[in-house]
Amino acid sequence: MSATTGLSTVRRVIVFVLLFAFVTLAAAGLSGLLGRLFEGLLEVLPGDTGRLAGSDVSGLAQSLAFTLIAGPFAAVLWWLLWRRMAGGERSALAWGLYVAAMSTVACITSTTAMLGAAAALVTDDRQQRDLATGLVWAAVWVWHRWMSGHRDKGPLRLRSVAPVLGSVFGLVLGAGGAITAIGSVFDLAVTSLLPVLDAGAFWWRQPAVGLVWCVGGASVWWWHFYRERVSTMRGGFADVALVSVGIGAALVTTLVGAGVTLYVLLRLGFDRSGSPGGILDPLGPYLAAALVGALVWRYHGRLAARRSAATRGAATLVTSGLALASAATGVGVVLNSLLAVLTDPLVGSDTRTLLLGGLSALIVGGPLWWAAWRPLAPRVLDRTSRGGAGNGRRVYLVLVFGLSTVVALVTLLVIGFRLFEFGLGGTADRSVLEGVRAPLGLLVATGLVAGYHFAVWRRDRSLLTVPEGRQPGIGRVILVTTAGTDPEPLRRAIDESTGAAVTVWRRAGTGAGTEAGQGAGAEAVQATAVAAALAGVTGKRVLVVTGPGSRIDVIPLGD
Secondary structure (H helix, E strand, O other): OOHHHHHHHHHHHHHHHHHHHHHHHHHHHHHHHHHHHHHHHHOOOOOOOOOOOOOOHHHHHHHHHHHHHHHHHHHHHHHHHHHOOOOHHHHOHHHHHHHHHHHHHHHHHHHHHHHHHHHHHHOOOOOHHHHHHHHHHHHHHHHHHHHHOOOOOOOOOOOOHHHHHHHHHHHHHHHHHHHHHHHHHHHHHHHHHOOOOOOOOOOOHHHHHHHHHHHHHHHHHHHHHHHOOHHHOOOHHHHHHHHHHHHHHHHHHHHHHHHHHHHHHHHHHHOOOOOHHHHHOOHHHHHHHHHHHHHHHHHHHHHHHOOOHHHHHHHHHHHHHHHHHHHHHHHHHHHHHHHHOOOOOOOOOOHHHHHHHHHHHHHHHHHHHHHHHOOOOOOOOOHHHHOHHHHHHHHHHHHHHHHHHHHHHHHHHHHHHHHHHHHOOOOOOOOHHHHHHHHHHHHHHHHHHHHHHHHHHHHHHHHOOOOOOOOOOEEEEEEEEOOOOOOHHHHHHHHHHHOOEEEEEEOOOOOOOOOOOOOHHHHHHHHHHHHHHOOOOOEEEEEEEEOOOOOEEEEEEOO
16 A cells, blocks of 8 residues: 555545544534423423523533534535545445444434323323434435435445445334234233232233334334345345344244243242242333244345355355254253252252253253254255355354364363362362252263264264365355346355355446347356356465456466
């Protein structure tokens, strides 16, 4: 990087950080002034007990300073930058990062403020400041989304970050509101079965508050996912968000909710050591979490099934890993409870409750892991397994083996500490088995996990051993397409024929001889030709250049 380029990068970072700070301060000041205006208007309503808008002098002074000082600075700085965006500035990373960051902050701030004000109406509480904050930041969000979609001056990089983050935020908000609303309804149903409990005169408020957040979050998610076309985005950050939040976080919610629900039901059937009200207390919210989490997980699982092989493999591995964690935890807790039977009955009086908790985790996680991982299914690993999906599987095996080994070593150290402590006479109030049963159960569970995944890793490695005279497959394909051509058929053909991860690059212009807008038939023929051109090609990275016309260049790249 030259000195001139480095200086330009530093300049962009500084000016966009200043613009971010000025816009934030101006929005905060304007929100304060608008909130005081709303409070002042409500003073004229009969029976209103709100305080006067001018009673907080320091707060008013701060709002005026932010609005009248930071606001003009933000406007002038934005105008100077906006005039230069028609040139090469719009391709700068700092410009795309600023628009993405401010759009996300404005979306989160406006949504939470406006939904908080709406929820406050349910509880008969006026929140004029929240309403003002929501309106001001909604205007900031609209302004920055307009800039992002501008035809001539919108950022060329990181354009998908804000819509993806907005859809994730809306999904989390909507799912949380749904869990609150449904859980409150379940709690009311349980309360009706237990006459000793009183639901209260305003039993409907908590479900209504949850419904407000659910509808608001679902609306934000729908807008970004469909109107902002997040559902059509492929690869990169969109797939990471799909797998990590839509599948991973939703599955964690499902496993925890289903595990606690099963634990409550098992306690009702086999352990009445507590009161019925105390046992049933966590049932409502956790049952709602299981239902909502399963719905979100299933929906995004179907979306992942239509993505690339690497994304499908990542979704399967995330599901398998989380289910394995639940099952292994259950095994460790069950062993802990069984060892507790051999200890002092006074100390082990909670053995049945501990056993039921371990069984719940094992029953919830075990079948799901079996269905996702399919340990008995025959597996054939060929050169297509060297692509993104195959690499993900190997990384998964090494990661699970490594983490299990670390946990096993730590628990082994804890067991050694307990044994030495007992031998030196430091635990006269309890037996040695009581001191080591919890880490011993965890040691056995993690040892089984580490041993199994190490054996699978060695088997996969033996299957992937390259015979003499045969070359390995392709790890990643960099596809350069002509302008006006849909790269999806080519990407799909490469994915199906090689299993390699595909990175798509588009040419900046049509260029001489480029046939833009070839049509579906020509694109299908070209996809078949690309797959045929890659037959027999090997290498960690391969460059595929299509065009002009029907020309296809395949270039293996070095390390």
